[in-house]
Amino acid sequence: MRPWPELVRLPILTTLVGCLAGCGSGGGLTSPAPTIVVDGSSTVFRISKAAQEAFASVDPDVTVVVDNHGTGGGFGRYLQGEVDIVDASRDAKPDEKEKAWSQALEWTRFVVGYDGITLAVNAKNDFARSITVDQLKKLWEADSKVVTWKDLDPSWPDRKIVLYSPDNDSGTFEFFVEAILGKGKHPRDGVQQSSDDNILVNGVVGDPDGLGYFGYAYYADNKERLKALAVQAGAEAPPVAPSPETIADKSYKPLSRPLYIFVKNSSTKRPEMASFLSYYLDNVSTLAVTGRYDPPTPEDIEANKAALASLTAKSGDDAAQAVAKPSTP
Structure with missing residues (x-):
């Protein structure tokens, strides 16, 4: 069989390409979704x-x-x-x-x-109900000597505290560090960090001596598995637990x-x-x-x-x- 002349093959090829380009789009090119x-x-x-x-x-x-x-x-x-x-x-x-x-x-x-950044402990923790800002500073500061719960409060057990925190890219981490330690300060080493709040929650849930912090919503989703600590802002201030009400009226401080x-x-x-x-x-x-x-x-x-x-x-x-x-x- 003789090959088709060039002038015949070219229009057919062009037609095929146009058909393939418009396939499934009513004959026109589809644009990406916004x-x-x-x-x-x-x-x-x-x-x-x-x-x-x-x-x-x-x-x-x-x-x-x-x-x-x-x-x-x-x-x-x-x-x-x-x-x-x-x-x-x-x-x-x-x-x-x-x-x-x-x-x-x-x-x-x-x-x-x-939001109110929430300090949470394991649900089996039956001794810690509140914590002061001074205790938090003593616990989280860069040169902290706190190792056990007893180091924070003599009435608490002589067991090692395991700390959980968002990672350094987290706004929660940065807000917490500035609110508790002060602007430009750095926290201690040896903290279990994650960018995933659910991993932090599960860490505290799985550790009887765990203590972590994250946004209130992550605590609210896991109230049955965690216990939130009330925070005492100063020596004369009452301990205030995080809640929609205390976050709204700013009485939960300094972590609202x-x-x-x-x-x-x-x-x-x-x-x-x-x-x-x-x-x-x-x-x-x-x-x-x-x-x-x-x-x-x-x-x-x-x-x-x-x-x-x-x-x-x-x-x-x-x-x-x-x-x-x-x-x-």
Whole structure:
């Protein structure tokens, strides 16, 4: 059989390629699904995860990825241009803000709830009911000589304390260390650390002499397996146990704290991002409670609304300038 002439084969090949490219898309090329990336605090993760799951029923065509590499890890990815929203259980550090602004990666901060870092012991611990800030400092400071429970309180057993803590990238770790030891201080060595709060919970649950700390929600999910210690802020202060009420009225101190999301300003120019952020903030009180945290205060809600309005207006002005700007030939 004679081979087909080139002029006959070329149109057929072109037709086949076009058919394959448009297969399953109505004859046109498919575009990737819009994606929003959230990363950071394992504490705030629970609120953003609730937002992701609820938003899926509002706009199933948008993919929201929520991860939890710690507040420091979230800011690290943000500075690499990899995320749209940072979940943060502490405020941004000056150097993080400086690096972001120097790269034109400006953000807007929103309050999404309140937490109380909870000191938890094994449920079988029948002697420790409360602990003072001074005892915590003595226990966690870098040159600590505390080895046993008896070293903290003569009436407690002469058994070794096993400590559990979030890792150094965690905002919970950084907030706890600053609140108990002071700014710029470093904690002791020999602590069992993990970026996963559930691993910390299981560590304390499995160790009769375990003592660990994590966000209140992780304690609330495991009340039957753990015992929370009341914290005494000063010599004249009463011991106060963590609870939604004591966290809300700030009587649980110094370990009550606000929870944040930091939103990349430029990301809100994307329709899917603007829609998700509006949904998140409109429903933030419900989402915070779903995550087992206290919701933002009415004042926080108003501040969030004002910040969102300012951000939306700025994004609109930027978009208008982009349209008005003549294209480069």
